[in-house]
Amino acid sequence: MQSSAVNSSNNKETTRSITFAEAVREALSQEMREDQDVFILGEDIGVYGGAFGVTRGMIEEFGPERVRNTPISEAAITGAAIGSALTGMKPVVELQFSDFITIAMDQLVNQAAKLRYMYGGKGNVPMVLRTPSGSGTGAAAQHSQSLEAWVAHVPGLKVVQPSTASDAKGLLKAAIADPNPVIFYEHKLLYKTQEHVPEEAYTIPLGEADVKREGTDVTIVATAVMVHKALEAAEKLAEEGIDVEVIDPRTLVPLDEKTIVDSVKKTGRVIVVHEAVKRGGYGGEIASMIAESEAFDYLDAPVRRLGALPIPVPYNPALEKAMVPQMDDIMQAARDSVHRR
């Protein structure tokens, strides 16, 4: 069993390293310099620089017309972005916490997602809604959720969930260029993670998964922070002689089914892991996609899913941690899969 860590762009000595938050800002700024129609709007994105500092310095460069600091009115902000997109602009909304998407949901689900189809293929909605998600910060039940499966369920919305700074930069450029509404999740625990990110603008197409680590024994399909936990688990499992392949779909909609199916055909074993509540989570979609695919005949063990317990996110740090899959859970699932327990 061999393992080869694949992270080709990580040549730290010679290359510039920036954080996830900086990568998002760089993508936004580059697009805004290129295209006058691109603008950003959201709560506290001006001098405050956004709740997580992503837009810091942008109002100084682009001014208040293109960095629009809004009242606390999620439905109106999102709806106005959709309306401006429909009429030619390319807005990028920052929704302060992804939990507040509930307030913007009518505009996203009943308006943005459907306008083009309902109008018989006329008009499009080139808007992006960026929003921080996930637990681990002690912000409790109303500021820690991972509701990506809700939007992924709705035809007409694209859903992006990057796990690294360099992916975030390239995917955001693709999301802004896309003529459709895109929900772009940024996990709060990733904002400060740092890696090499090319300075020039580049695109990572929506719908291309990334094999974050090649392996032969078991495939782990993981999203957002779980990609990092899966990679850590993979390193440890290598010591036990289990060679793990880690796949990050990067976009849930569209989903790169081929990369996942090919991997499972190779390894014969698969674990799907996300931070969102397991019940009704997107992992169920990925698992059944695998079961319905030609990979079925190659499976040597049942498809396994890991996700959060079906509870609101608790405040107490130990409880908060206990709610979501940890590295040890991933390791155990991999062992169980390999040894078919």
Add this chain to the structure above:
Amino acid sequence: MTQADWMWEEPKEKLVDWLEQMWTVRWFDEKVDEFFAKGMIHGTTHLCVGQEASAVGVCAMLEDKDKITSTHRGHGHCIAKGADPDRMMAELFGRETGYCKGKGGSMHIADVEKGNLGANGIVGGGIPLAVGAALTSKMRQEGYITVCFFGDGAANEGSFHEAVNLAAIWDLPVIFVCENNQYGMSGPVKDMVKIENIADRASGYGIPGHVVDGNNLPEVMTVMKEAVEYTRNGSGPVLIEAKTYRWKGHSKSDAKKYRTREEEKEWKDKDPIRFFQDALIERGIITEEEADTVKKDTKARIERSVEFAEQSPEPSADTLLEDVYA
């Protein structure tokens, strides 16, 4: 005689109690601030230092059976509605003895027995809930009224408009109290609202609206007293806007780049606690020494809350799945 003169006729114990409550709120939040600065508490918090008079003045005019809905900046409301600071502090420490068994934290403290239906992490999230609580009171003729606290920022949420209109057309016993502390996070109210007073919106819903100096306890109480009478006798909702200022940053980390230190100083000169304390001393109701004792005792009270919290157990992992359903 100014309008607020009625209150100086109140028994000394009551007046001192109000002063004590304001100090308790102040010390509680100062302590929490200290703990967050030291990284001793998980998550985030929103402090109401500088806004004590609106929390205390509003709740002081309520009866025990009355209810409130609170906000993310809710420690003051909670204490003023009669909560035990020990259990509040324990909640911030994430302990089992906390009001939410350690599952809620600063933004979700609820003290249902005392009529506090809870703080809220969603801006504007509590406004429709308050209307619902008022609806229960009306339908079951329970005679209680509900006070709905919210911020200037929350007044721009759709939930505010929908809820106030609903309460107005159904003549529900609810008092909407907007604590206008001049900012919604970094958003200055003067940029986010096109009118001078949020209370002016009341006329758009056909209900009375009042603006009050939120740092002046006697004035807050006077306006509130009238509103309570009006609402309790079935006349319907009232909107009160208390103009005030938060001394601290919005939450745990805030460089406060959106306002000046001079502006902060101007407002600190209008300290609601000092204002009331000086008035009590000037009127000969309490002595300087008595005022000092109140200040010291309330501070010591909060120290005891910290001890209680520190000595309380962590919630056991078995409680993880509890309370999702009844």
